Amino acid sequence: MNTTRTAPASAIKAPEAGALVASRKRRYSLLTRHDKLLLALMVGIPLVLDLVLIWGPTLASIVLSFTNWDGIGDITQKNFIGLKNYQFMFTGYTLFWPAFTHNVIWLLWLTFIATPIGILFAVLLDRDIRGSRIYQSVFFLPVVLALVVVGFIWDLQYTPTDGFINNALGLVKSGHIIDWLGNPRINLYAILVAASWRHIGYVMILYLAGLKSVDPSLREAARVDGATEVQTFFNVVLPVMAPINVVIVVVTAIESLRAFDLAFITNQGKNGLELLSILITNNSISEASLVGFGSAIAVVLLVISLVPIVAFLSRAMRTLS
Amino acid sequence: MSTAVATVPARPRQRRRRVRPARVILHAFLIFMVIVWLFPLAWAVFTSLRTYGDTALHGYVSWPNGLSLDNYKNFWVQADLPYYYLNTLVIVVPGVILTLLLASMVAFCCTQFSWRFNLFVLLLFTAGNLLPAQVIIVPLYWMYLHTPVPMLGSIDIGNFSFAIFSDNNLLYDQYIGIILIHVVFQTGFAAFVLSNYMKTITKEITESALVDGANVFRIYWSVILPLCRPALAAMATLLFTFIYNDFFWALILISHGNKRPITTALNNMQGEFFVNNNLIAAGALLACLPPIIVYILLQKQFVAGLTLGSTKG
Numbered sequence: 001m002n003t004t005r006t007a008p009a010s011a012i013k014a015p016e017a018g019a020l021v022a023s024r025k026r027r028y029s030l031l032t033r034h035d036k037l038l039l040a041l042m043v044g045i046p047l048v049l050d051l052v053l054i055w056g057p058t059l060a061s062i063v064l065s066f067t068n069w070d071g072i073g074d075i076t077q078k079n080f081i082g083l084k085n086y087q088f089m090f091t092g093y094t095l096f097w098p099a100f101t102h103n104v105i106w107l108l109w110l111t112f113i114a115t116p117i118g119i120l121f122a123v124l125l126d127r128d129i130r131g132s133r134i135y136q137s138v139f140f141l142p143v144v145l146a147l148v149v150v151g152f153i154w155d156l157q158y159t160p161t162d163g164f165i166n167n168a169l170g171l172v173k174s175g176h177i178i179d180w181l182g183n184p185r186i187n188l189y190a191i192l193v194a195a196s197w198r199h200i201g202y203v204m205i206l207y208l209a210g211l212k213s214v215d216p217s218l219r220e221a222a223r224v225d226g227a228t229e230v231q232t233f234f235n236v237v238l239p240v241m242a243p244i245n246v247v248i249v250v251v252t253a254i255e256s257l258r259a260f261d262l263a264f265i266t267n268q269g270k271n272g273l274e275l276l277s278i279l280i281t282n283n284s285i286s287e288a289s290l291v292g293f294g295s296a297i298a299v300v301l302l303v304i305s306l307v308p309i310v311a312f313l314s315r316a317m318r319t320l321s
Numbered sequence: 322m323s324t325a326v327a328t329v330p331a332r333p334r335q336r337r338r339r340v341r342p343a344r345v346i347l348h349a350f351l352i353f354m355v356i357v358w359l360f361p362l363a364w365a366v367f368t369s370l371r372t373y374g375d376t377a378l379h380g381y382v383s384w385p386n387g388l389s390l391d392n393y394k395n396f397w398v399q400a401d402l403p404y405y406y407l408n409t410l411v412i413v414v415p416g417v418i419l420t421l422l423l424a425s426m427v428a429f430c431c432t433q434f435s436w437r438f439n440l441f442v443l444l445l446f447t448a449g450n451l452l453p454a455q456v457i458i459v460p461l462y463w464m465y466l467h468t469p470v471p472m473l474g475s476i477d478i479g480n481f482s483f484a485i486f487s488d489n490n491l492l493y494d495q496y497i498g499i500i501l502i503h504v505v506f507q508t509g510f511a512a513f514v515l516s517n518y519m520k521t522i523t524k525e526i527t528e529s530a531l532v533d534g535a536n537v538f539r540i541y542w543s544v545i546l547p548l549c550r551p552a553l554a555a556m557a558t559l560l561f562t563f564i565y566n567d568f569f570w571a572l573i574l575i576s577h578g579n580k581r582p583i584t585t586a587l588n589n590m591q592g593e594f595f596v597n598n599n600l601i602a603a604g605a606l607l608a609c610l611p612p613i614i615v616y617i618l619l620q621k622q623f624v625a626g627l628t629l630g631s632t633k634g
Contacts, residue, residue: 030531038537043430046423046508047442053461053505054449060460071463121354124347131348137620138355141362144616144623145609146566148584152605153365156381162598164364167382197361202627209628250451258453261568265588277455284459285573294459302456309451313444320443320516 058302064295071284071291085296096297099274102188103304106195106275107256114196115252118203123233125204126211136208140201147198147261154194155181155266184272191262191273199255203248210244211237246315253308257301276301369393369602376599392603400594402583402607404481409565409582411483411496416503417560421553423504424511429541431512432519433527443516450509454569461502465493465574494576502574503564511556514629518552519545552629558619559626562612583608 031039065086067079089096121139125132142150157164158180165180166172180190214237222232238245260277263269269278276297284294368381370388379386396402427446431439470487477483484495492498522545530540546553571585578589587608595601616623 030528031537035531035537039430039434042426042538042541043442046427046446046505046512049423049501049505050446050449050508053464053502054452054457054509055445057457057460057464058452061456064460124351129344129347129351131351135351135355138358140624141358141613141616144562144566144612146568146584146612148568148588149605149609152587152601153361156365156368156598156602157361159598162376162381164382167380172380197358205624205627209624254451254453258455260455264568264572265591277453280455281458281573285462291459291463298456298459301453305451305453305456309448312451313448316444316447316513317440320440320513320520 061295061298061302064292065299067292067295069291071289079292081292085293089293089296089300095274095279099276099279100300102272102274103256103259103276105188106192106259107253109189109192110196110199110252110256111249114199115203115248117196118200119207119248121200121204122207122211126208136204139204142198143201143205145198148265150194150198151191151262151265154191154197158190181266182271187266187272191266195259195262199252202251206244206248206251207241210241214240243315246311250308250312254305257305257308365602365606368599369606371599373597373599376597381598392599393607396600396603396607400586400590400604404579405581405583405586406611407478407481408496408580408586409584412499412503412571412582413561413564416500416507416564417557419500419504420507420511420560421556424508424515424556425546425549425553426541427508427512428515428519429545432516433522433524433540433545443512446509447513448509450506450513454506458569458573462493462573465498466491468492470495470497493574494580496580499570499574499582502570503567506570507560507563511560514556514626515549515552517629518549522548551625554619555622555626555629558615558622561615562623565612 064075066082067075068081068084069075069079121135125135145153155163160166160177160179160182161172163180166177171177178186181187218236218240219232222236227235258277259275260269263273263275263278267273269275269282280294280297280301282288282294283290283297367385368376369392370390371381371385372387372389372391375386376383427442431443469490470492472487472490473485475482475484475488486497487495489495492501526544526548527540530544531537535544565582566584567582568584568588571582572588575581575585578586581589587604590604591601595604
């Protein structure tokens with residue numbers, strides 16, 4: 001661990017050196033030595049914190065994933081066991097593939113069900129209809145709720161005998177109670193409904209902002225040419241919305257990989273609600289101290305996360321530079 | 322609700338009249354969806370207003386036999402709710418202020434000056450914020466358990482005692498520890514959004530201030546920050562909600578019940594304290610009241626914060 005914590009300290013020299021190099025350009029002759037020191041501190045302090053608390057642990061997770069360390073004492077040569085954690089994870093650990101599948105289902109559900117609904121709402125509300133603002137406020141409301149609260153609110157719908165859904169469907173009276181959150185074959189979808197309640201409003205707001213930035217004359221031209229609204233959307237609006245589409249895909253993917261709270265609140269991520277994020281904490285922190293093994297799962301999550309992260313960064317690079 | 326979420330460009334009037342039947346269907350659909358959207362919340366409100374005796378006798382799906390605020394009163398008192406609100410406040414306020422401070426400094430340095438790694442540094446911050454928290458939690462948890470922090474006494478308000486820095490010589494199980502990870506994690510997001518905003522400010526402002534002999538900190542504090550007020554307000558609103566709603570960091574990095582913010586405290590009451598759905602509903606609604614109030618009052622800021630990062634540029 002010590003190595004990961006000292007490494008960032010040396011990395012901080014980079015921006016300092018950068019600032020000094022920049023001083024060679026004529027423009028920056030205005031900066032005094034004092035100014036340069038100030039700038040180095042202003043960017044350096046947050047950077048050190050970021051490296052120590054985010055990137056240090058990320059690298060440490062990778063290193064730890066090759067060990068059988070239990071978190072106690074020093075890590076010695078003997079702790080390094082090569083790829084054994086990965087081997088066990090992929091072949092012997094019965095919870096890995098279910099959790100992986102659940103994350104994939106989560107991603108597919110948000111991508112192909114929740115996100116299109118959010119986009120539909122945005123498209124419907126992006127016109128001068130009466131009350132558009134009120135509709136938007138309502139659809140967006142769940143986004144401001146903590147997921148714990150979302151979980152509790154939906155619990156009132158799903159509870160077997162006292163919940164609204166079973167009673168409304170008459171299942172309590174007829175004795176065919178469905179245990180929405182307890183049945184491992186359906187509970188994932190039950191909490192996905194709750195997750196979508198929140199995700200749809202989020203997508204709607206992002207998409208509305210994107211639609212606002214579409215040049216109205218483009219649509220006008222399409223209309224004059226006789227295109228229907230649906231044709232206009234798919235052939236004119238959607239292509240110019242490419243940047244915002246990337247953002248939405250990335251946001252959706254990252255939300256799916258981060259999914260944790262709802263499953264944990266419902267039943268601590270067991271019995272049909274296993275997720276990679278939950279396996280990490282269960283193995284390494286809350287239930288066992290298999291630091292090495294939990295880290296291996298964290299690395300799998302990291303590698304998958306890099307796909308949307310890189311997609312986002314390559315876009316951000318264009319907008320920021 | 323005096324603020325608009327997004328104003329839509331006006332369309333020609335005669336067009337609106339022409340498609341009126343379609344409009345009726347559209348409104349019918351939207352009103353139906355509004356009912357669907359509000360139903361879970363409305364149901365929670367309804368449940369919370371009924372007494373346990375009433376629901377036990379007639380079931381939850383039944384006509385109410387009188388409504389009261391008793392569940393809220395009971396929950397407020399028995400669950401020590403003010404204490405958990407205070408815990409959250411102690412985390413959220415410094416969290417938001419420090420995040421804005423650090424993020425705006427990073428954005429200032431990276432957008433107003435060109436140096437070799439400015440883009441790289443910004444991307445590093447942004448990428449850090451996009452990582453799932455669980456990727457870093459195992460080593461972070463270990464670090465929190467092994468980082469010495471001085472104990473500097475505490476601030477006592479009535480029965481409540483808030484440790485300054487630490488009361489166990491560690492970062493683990495401390496307000497300061499949870500504030501720290503929020504600040505660092507959210508700085509990534511805020512730095513990205515504020516950079517998007519700041520890069521629209523011309524560098525000539527900074528340059529001419531330098532010519533006038535101002536030092537960089539003064540330029541940052543008295544020139545650039547005031548220009549960013551709209552973006553800072555939007556970010557503050559958003560960060561308040563993000564940090565208030567956090568569950569994961571508090572779950573792993575706080576162990577003592579009396580230090581829990583309201584989100585994890587609420588989850589912990591499940592089973593022990595919550596004996597019936599009526600109380601659960603009241604508890605959940607009380608816990609989410611502050612973000613809802615902020616949303617209603619500052620809706621425009623909220624939405625601006627979310628969309629600044631995604632559409633500028």
